[in-house]
Each structure stands twice: as C-alpha cells, then as structure tokens.
Amino acid sequence: MDLVISVGGGGQHIALAVARLLRLGALAEPMEAYVLDADGDGRLGTRLRTFGNTVSAGCPHPLPGASVVVPPFARDTLRETAFRRLFLDERADPLARELFELFYDEESGGVDGGVGVNAGVDVGKGMFANPSVGSAVFAASKAGAMEPLFGHARTAARIFVVGSFLGGTGAGITHQLIKLLREAVGPAKPIFGSFLLRWFELPPSGGQTVDTATLLASMGHGLEYFYAHTRPLLDASLLVGVPDHPTPQLRAVPAAPDNDESPSLYPLLAAYGLLLLPEKTDVQARATHRTYGLAHDEQSPAWPLERAWSLPKGARDASLGARLVEAQVLEEVYASFRQKESDFVSAGYERARSTWATTFAAAAKEAHEKDAVFARRVLQALEARAAQLHVATEWFAAIFGDADLAAFGERRARELHALRRQRRWRAPDAFRLFADAFVFETASGVDAARAAQLPAEAAMAWKIERALLAAMRS
Numbered sequence: 001m002d003l004v005i006s007v008g009g010g011g012q013h014i015a016l017a018v019a020r021l022l023r024l025g026a027l028a029e030p031m032e033a034y035v036l037d038a039d040g041d042g043r044l045g046t047r048l049r050t051f052g053n054t055v056s057a058g059c060p061h062p063l064p065g066a067s068v069v070v071p072p073f074a075r076d077t078l079r080e081t082a083f084r085r086l087f088l089d090e091r092a093d094p095l096a097r098e099l100f101e102l103f104y105d106e107e108s109g110g111v112d113g114g115v116g117v118n119a120g121v122d123v124g125k126g127m128f129a130n131p132s133v134g135s136a137v138f139a140a141s142k143a144g145a146m147e148p149l150f151g152h153a154r155t156a157a158r159i160f161v162v163g164s165f166l167g168g169t170g171a172g173i174t175h176q177l178i179k180l181l182r183e184a185v186g187p188a189k190p191i192f193g194s195f196l197l198r199w200f201e202l203p204p205s206g207g208q209t210v211d212t213a214t215l216l217a218s219m220g221h222g223l224e225y226f227y228a229h230t231r232p233l234l235d236a237s238l239l240v241g242v243p244d245h246p247t248p249q250l251r252a253v254p255a256a257p258d259n260d261e262s263p264s265l266y267p268l269l270a271a272y273g274l275l276l277l278p279e280k281t282d283v284q285a286r287a288t289h290r291t292y293g294l295a296h297d298e299q300s301p302a303w304p305l306e307r308a309w310s311l312p313k314g315a316r317d318a319s320l321g322a323r324l325v326e327a328q329v330l331e332e333v334y335a336s337f338r339q340k341e342s343d344f345v346s347a348g349y350e351r352a353r354s355t356w357a358t359t360f361a362a363a364a365k366e367a368h369e370k371d372a373v374f375a376r377r378v379l380q381a382l383e384a385r386a387a388q389l390h391v392a393t394e395w396f397a398a399i400f401g402d403a404d405l406a407a408f409g410e411r412r413a414r415e416l417h418a419l420r421r422q423r424r425w426r427a428p429d430a431f432r433l434f435a436d437a438f439v440f441e442t443a444s445g446v447d448a449a450r451a452a453q454l455p456a457e458a459a460m461a462w463k464i465e466r467a468l469l470a471a472m473r474s
Contacts, residue, residue: 003156004063004274005149005181006035007174009259010164010196012048012069016261017271018162019051019063020392021309024323025469027274028310032156033065034149036177037169040069043260052391058458059384070149072173146177150184159189160274161234164196165222166215174222175230182233190281193234194273197223197241199266201252227291236281237291238273240266249301263398268304269294275309302403314473321408324396326472327389328405329416333468334386336430337379345375349431355438360460367456374457381461413472433471434464440474441467 006015015035021027039045049055049067061067153159161178165171174195181191197219202212223239231237242252249265256262272294280292297303305321315322343349347357357371364374396403405417416433419425441463454462 001030001032001156002158002160002274003152004031004033005153005159005161005177006033006037006066007072007161007163007177008037008169009039009044010166010199010267011035011162012037012044013261013264013267014162014194014196014270015063015066016048016051016395017267018274019048019061019066020395021271021320023062023388023392024320024327025312026309026320026323027271028312031063031274032152033063034152035066035069036072036149036173037069038071039259040071043256043258045069047261051388054384054387054391056384058381058455058461059388060454062388065152072146072169072177146180150181153181153185153189156185156189158278159185159191160277161191161193162195162270162273164199165219165226166196166198171218171222175225178230178233190235190278191233192273192277192281193230193237194270194277195226195237195239196266196270197239199241199252199264200255200262202255231291232289234289236277236289238270238277239291239293240269240273242266243296247296247298247301250296263395265304265399268399272304272307272309302400305400305403305405305408312469312473314470315410316473317409319408321403321405322410322413324393325405325409325413325417326469327393328420329413329472330465330468331386331389331393332416332420332425333430333433334382336425336427337382337434340427340431341376341379343427343431344379345372349428349435351435352431355435356464359438363456363460377457378460378464381455381458382464384458385461385465410473412474416472433468437464437467437471440471 004015004018006012012035015033018027018031018033022031035045035048037045040049049069051061051063051066055061055067159181161174161181163169163174165174174193178191178193185191198216202215242250246252253262253264273292276292280290300306302321305324306319308318309320309323311318312323337344340348343352347353360375360378361371364371367374369377406414406421408414409417416425416429419429452459
C-alpha cells in the first residue's frame with residue numbers, strides 16, 4: 001500500500017483532493033495517509049478528518065488514516081504550547097534569552113516571560129507561517145513523535161510527501177522530515193514529493209503578522225533549501241503554483257477565513273503528482289533527481305478532466321471527466337431510490353422481485369431482520385455513500401464550474417447524465433439501471449473482500465454501487 005504523508009495546511013488541501021479522487025475511482029492504487037499538522041481541530045483539519053462530516057462505521061474515510069491529524073511534535077510531553085516557554089523558563093540564563101531573541105522575532109517568540117499577547121506563537125494551534133518555529137519545534141521532539149510514521153513508511157510500497165513551502169509547518173519541517181524518512185527506509189524505497197508554491201492570496205494585512213510578503217519569503221527560502229539539500233533525497237518531485245500573468249483559471253484563490261478549505265485547481269494538480277511522478281521515474285530519472293511542473297492548456301481550461309487517471313475495472317474511459325459523470329449519475333440514482341422508497345423497499349418496481357428483492361431477502365434473513373427493515377437500512381447506507389460522492393462533485397464544480405461532461409464516460413453513463421442535465425431524469429431511469437445492475441452483478445460477480453469488513457447493510461450498499469458502475473460501463 002502507498003503512503004501519503006500530508007504536511008501542514010497545504011498538505012491537508014492535497015490530502016482532501018486525494019481522498020476525493022479515491023472516492024471517485026480516479027485513483028485506484030490502495031493508499032493510506034499520515035497527516036502532520038498542529039491544527040487538527042480547525043475547520044480544515046475537521047473537514048479532512050470527517051471528509052465533510054460523512055465518515056461513519058458503515059461509510060469509512062476514502063483515504064484511510066486521514067481521519068487522524070497528528071501534531072509534528074510529542075504533544076503529550078509538552079507542558080506548554082507557547083513557543084517561548086518551550087525553550088525558555090524563568091530560570092533561563094541571560095545568554096540563552098539573548099540568543100533566543102536574536103533568532104526569533106517578537107511575533108513568533110515573544111519578548112518577555114511569555115505573558116499575554118507577548119507569549120508568541122502557540123504551537124498547539126499551528127506555526128502561523130513561521131518556518132523557523134516549525135523547524136525548531138520539530139527538531140526538539142522529532143525522534144519520539146515521528147517513530148509511528150516511520151513504522152508506516154518502512155512497510156509502504158511507495159511514499160508520497162505532499163505539502164507547501166508557504167506556511168510555518170510545511171516550510172519548517174518538510175526538509176527535516178524527508179531526510180529522516182530517507183534514513184528510516186533506506187535508499188531503495190521510492191519517495192516522491194508534490195508541493196504547492198503560491199496558490200492563494202491573503203486579504204490586506206490589517207495588523208496581522210502573516211501577509212503575502214511573509215508567505216513569499218518562506219517560499220523563497222524553502223525552495224532554495226529544497227534545491228540544495230532536499231531534492232536529491234527524492235526520486236522525483238512536482239512543484240505547482242501560480243505562474244506570472246495567470247489566466248483567470250489559474251489565478252490565486254482568496255484564502256478561506258477561519259483556516260477552512262480554499263477550493264482551487266492547485267491541490268488537484270498536486271494530487272496528480274501521485275500518478276505522474278512514478279510514471280515519469282525510471283532508473284535514469286532517480287539518478288538525476290528530476291523535478292517537474294505542469295503546463296496549462298489555454299485552449300482547454302478544463303484540461304485536467306481530460307487527462308488519463310487510473311482506469312477502474314470495466315471502464316474504457318480513464319479520464320477524470322468520466323469519473324465525475326458516473327458520480328453525478330450515482331447521486332441521482334440514490335436520490336431516486338428515496339423518492340420512490342416503496343419501489344426500493346417493497347419491490348414495487350416490475351422487475352424488483354426477480355432482481356434485488358430476492359437478494360435483499362436473503363441478506364435480511366442472515367442479519368435476522370425483516371426484509372423491509374433491512375432494505376431501509378441499505379437505502380440509508382446508499383445515501384451515506386451519496387453524501388461522500390457529493391463532497392467530491394461539489395468541489396470539482398467549485399473549481400471548473402458547470403463544465404460540459406457530455407464527451408466523457410461510457411455510452412450508457414453519458415445518456416443517463418444527459419437526462420440529468422436536460423432535467424428529463426425520472427425515477428424509473430434509476431430503477432431500470434438498478435435492475436440491469438443486478439443482472440450484470442450475477443453474471444460478473446464483485447470482489448467482496450472489502451465489503452466483508454462492513455456492517456451487512458453497508459456491505460450491500462457497497463456491492464450495489466459496484467454493480468451500478470459495472471452496468472453503466474457495460
């Protein structure tokens with residue numbers, strides 16, 4: 001299984017993009033995440049941990065491991081989280097105080113004994129765009145705090161480190177982290193890096209210590225160190241950010257308030273590195289430590305939807321657009337099941353008794369439940385899956401707008417999607433597909449290894465979704 005190590009706020013944005021791509025099937029390799037950030041309880045961290053409040057026992061996170069955000073230091077051993085107090089106390093000698101204040105400014109380190117507003121950065125809430133703070137805190141406690149990560153890294157097939165060089169956490173710890181990873185896993189293990197450069201813009205300063213100038217300064221220093229020391233430790237890397245004189249599609253997005261997610265094309269492009277970098281890497285590339293960027297196609301602003309991603313089983317169109325077509329159709333199908341609940345639960349549809357009603361009855365008997373009760377639980381599980389699909393599709397809509405997806409996907413999926421766009425969709429369209437899906441499911445079978453780990457109704461919902469996709473691709 002591949003390991004995605006997400007560092008800081010930029011890394012969480014990329015991890016969210018990866019999770020959405022996994023949920024859609026645009027990334028197919030098994031992956032788990034290890035998320036490093038001090039601010040795991042903020043809006044962004046909560047959105048990642050809960051995948052938009054859709055994660056449950058019956059509907060797991062699309063990116064295993066991302067439901068936990070780990071601070072880049074041993075939080076349990078810290079008596080204080082004010083940065084100054086971590087390194088100085090009332091017994092510190094004058095020379096230590098003088099050295100501390102030489103290296104850290106008033107905002108990051110405070111100027112007195114750490115009282116009130118002069119306490120400096122509270123590292124328990126983040127590094128606040130201070131790479132020197134992130135680097136110092138990480139260096140002070142990296143050994144014990146990072147050992148669980150190194151255990152995951154040693155067993156991973158490949159390692160992807162994702163983040164940015166803008167903030168205090170990403171710019172502060174990424175370089176040390178990659179060095180420690182390479183030492184932990186040895187020279188043969190593939191390690192790739194996909195990093196964001198400037199991709200968002202801050203509002204006017206208004207007295208804040210973090211502004212565009214500080215972000216660009218962090219990025220400059222981070223890139224300088226990256227090229228001099230970090231890049232040779234990676235098999236290949238991808239750098240993505242706003243170019244000079246960008247087109248409207250490539251402009252920096254406004255940073256979301258309250259440290260929430262900022263929907264943007266750039267985390268998606270960074271996530272594309274998980275496919276691009278291994279494909280571009282061979283023995284020669286590993287020896288030369290290649291770093292890549294991506295060029296924008298101005299003739300086709302939605303070009304990422306046209307690129308080949310992972311090709312799911314049974315599909316012929318590997319494009320991201322095809323996966324979005326299928327996801328939007330599935331959302332409509334599940335909504336139709338609720339609209340015509342009696343047809344779903346009580347087998348009111350004409351072909352129901354010869355398709356899903358028999359399957360539901362057998363599963364209900366095994367679960368020691370009444371047929372209708374079990375069917376309603378399956379419907380709820382399907383709606384939970386639809387909610388996760390919506391977390392993905394609404395994000396892509398925020399990036400690409402109402403993109404025309406008519407050319408993507410298999411013929412039947414395109415036809416159903418056209419009905420939806422033309423507002424000619426009717427609930428029977430969903431039930432016809434459902435009946436056909438059970439015929440196809442009987443003929444082809446579905447790998448039940450993953451479903452076996454879920455509650456009975458969730459496992460049935462998982463199988464139904466696989467069957468519906470197979471019918472759309474057949």
